[in-house]
Amino acid sequence: MTRSYAPPGQLWLLPQSEQEGLDLDRRQLITVVEQAYRALREGGSDNPVKTVIGGGDHRSLSYSMVARDAGSETVCFKAVHEHDPRRSRDAYSFHSFVFLVDDTTGAPIALMDVVKLGPLRSSATTALFARAARPDARSALVVGTGVQAQAALPMLLAALPGLERLQVFGTYREGLRAVQESAGGRDVEIVGDLREATGGADIVIGASGLSASQEVRRDWMKPGAVAVLLGYGIHADVCHRADYRIATDTNQMHATCEDLRGDDGRLPSVDAQLPDILLGRAPARRHPDDVVFAYNSGMAVTDAALGRYMADLAQAAGRGEKVNFW
Structure with a gap:
């Protein structure tokens, strides 16, 4: 049965407020x-x-992505603008959206x-x-x-319920409290x-913003540890001196991680990519004592799949607003 999200000529809007309180199961996510x-x-x-696109004066950071998720037959167009990303002008703002389209019918989703x-x-x-x-x-x-750090622990606990010790490092009192509260007791x-x-x-997760005051160094990590970088807070020497390096996508990593390049402008080779690891085509490490560096670059194919999943939940809950658009 083909699902209809909005009548022809209308667009279904799902602002942040309409996504709050959805019945999200982290294991399913x-x-x-x-x-x-x-x-x-x-x-x-x-x-x-x-x-x-980013100016040399670090005034703003903007990027766009497009992807198609075959599993849900969804095409995603994503745009992001981050103003004052280093928080150096006291003028920070973040605006982003995804436009989802059903690729079986060509009809907009949301x-x-x-x-x-x-x-x-x-x-x-x-x-x-x-x-x-x-x-x-x-x-x-x-x-x-920040927001990324506050989402990290509950999702990590859903994947690894055997975790016994949870820690957070940061400089903002309210943020520290929010990370503590995110762990569900x-x-x-x-x-x-x-x-x-x-x-x-x-496991060390680098989820700081550009204004990170301290960064984890390779010599600090114990044998067998894994460092996952999705923001800042992990020094480039962890990437360069790790025993094994994995990434969501090698090309994406090269396009987005200028701050990890060495003095010669180069990045070390990536040993395996996440899709191949998940399919059993490549290992996530070679030896138990390997220090592993993982680069988590955002990929729009996951925005497409997860966006479609959340849109279906929101529609079932009667959320959002339909507006005349075309």
């Missing part, structure tokens, strides 16, 4: 994102490299705000990296206190010594 990555290799899906969608798909990807590279993990450290320790905390963590 991880499954949806995993299936989107698998479909990139199993045929039908596509995810071209994002287009990025125009969605991504304040909720983005952190969900990024944290699900982080959980997939962590579960693949360190399935026996008992401790996790989150570096950062589990104890989250606020740490003041980043080096010491890193030395005891099986």
Whole structure:
């Protein structure tokens, strides 16, 4: 049965407020994102490299992405504008949306705000990296206190329920409290010594913003640990000196991680990509003692799959607004 989201000539809008309170099962969210990555290799899906624009004065950062998720037959167009990304002008703002289209009928699905969608798909990807590279993990450290950091621990716990010790490092009191509250009643320790905390963590998640005051170094990490970078908070030397490097997509990594390049402008080779790891075509590490660096670059194919999933939940709940548009 073909689902209708809006009458011809109308567009269904799903702002942030209309996405709050949806009945989201994090384990199911991880499954949806995993299936989107698998479909990139199993045929039908596509995810071209994002287009990025950023001024030399760091006034703003903008990028756009397009992708097709074969599993849900959804095409996604995504646009992001981040003003004052380094928070150096006291003028920070973030605006983004995804436009979803049903590729079986050609009919628009929705125009969605991504304040909720983005952190969900990024944290699900982080959980997939962590579960693949360190399935026996008992401790996790989150570096950062913003929206991405607040989404990290609950998704990680959904993927690795055996985690026993949870820690967070940051400088903003309200953000630290929000990360603690995100863990659903589990104890989250606020740490003041980043080096010491890193030395005891099986999983380190770099989720800080551009204004990160401290960064994890390779020498601080214990054998067998995995560092997942989806923002900032992990130094480039972890990438360069890791024993094994994995990424969501090598080309995407090269397009988006200028800050990780060495003095010669180069990046080290990537040993495996997440879709191949999930399909069992490549290992997530070579040896148990390998320090693994994982680069979590946002991929629009996961926005397409997860956006469609959330749109269906929102429609069932009677959310959103239909407006005359075309």
